[in-house]
Amino acid sequence: MGNLRSYLYIEGPAQDHCFDPPSVNYSIVVATATEDRFLVTYSCIRGYHLEGKRELFCNKTSLEWDSPVPTCLLGHCPNPVLVNGQLNSSKLEPVSEKEVVSFKCDNDYILKGSNWSQCQQNHTWTPPLPICIPGQCEPPTKPDHGHFKTRDFKSGSNVSFHCDNGYQLIGSQSLQCMEGEWSDEPPICQAKREAPVETKEELCAFQERNNICESIQTLMQCQNENGKTLEELKYSLEIKKLQLEKIKAFMSTEIK
Structure with a gap:
């Protein structure tokens, strides 16, 4: 299960104001002391990944650390998660180095990003983990004194806007649904200005x-x-x- 001890390496002048850096299991800690502050950097050992901030500062005046202590969790990379989708891995948890996972979204959702990723030596996924976004847009806002026409709200579909008699369109007349978002803001219908009548x-x-x-x-x-x-x-x-x-x-x- 790995070594529970944290290894501490101090560079620079010996610190005599800040408390000892917090201990984190399954990690290696590198500490650097200066005249006004104390810096510690955490790295997890092989087979574990860091959750939290990697670097912590201790101000020698306040004697407080600037962030909560991180933790090293089992698995060389964080467990991949795909909301509204499914992933396929060669093995179950924990994740090991160089492991590759593939991704697929549920029906009515579109994959945004790569359909695969690999756990790297630096405990990160490359390419970055994708997300699943809705495959269609929400109905656009109907303009006052106007209406819109469309077949559906699926990705790639277009919607056109029209105004009632006596009103003119201000904005884009046509919008397109692109990955769950409309290409522009819906237009409005504004009353036309009548020509002045001579008295x-x-x-x-x-x-x-x-x-x-x-x-x-x-x-x-x-x-x-x-x-x-x-x-x-x-x-x-x-x-x-x-x-x-x-x-x-x-x-x-x-x-x-």
């Missing part, structure tokens, strides 16, 4: 034409239809007259 006063504004008499006659008729008094019409014409005189004076100056 009766704007329609009755003085429209200058080649025949000024015709323009005045049209303006008088429009003002009369809108209930304008003769005095109000006279005032409007006086204002327009001043504007025309300013334009005429400016043009005369430019010609000179």
Whole structure:
């Protein structure tokens, strides 16, 4: 079952402030002391793997270790786990060095990563252990004042979005389900802005034409239809007259 003792190697000045490093069964400990802190590094012996932080620091002022003590557990690498899937190994626990495992996901799940991995000398799995993700996406959010169309929500499927009359689409019109996630955020439907409508006063504004008499006659008729008094019409014409005189004076100056 291995040696229960921990072997300690101290490098640097002898430490005289921190307590002895915590003992971990089936491990080798390398300790380094400096003037202000004490560092210990744990390595598990062959056939065991480390659970927890590999390096611990002890501050000589507080005399406390910065993390909980790790442990060395049976098995050269951590036992492989595949949620929503199955794995095939040449042997049962514990895991030994160079052991190879293969992976397969359950129905309706997709394997993300390699379908095999090997336990390495440094107690890690290479390639990294895969995971099983859902094979289809959750239904996307239906936009207010709109809807979407699709055959299904399986990986690779597309969904298109459409807005009701009077609304326009803001965002991506089409999304694709990729490994359980949609390619983009669902769009929204925003009300269209209507073109401004001219008021009766704007329609009755003085429209200058080649025949000024015709323009005045049209303006008088429009003002009369809108209930304008003769005095109000006279005032409007006086204002327009001043504007025309300013334009005429400016043009005369430019010609000179």
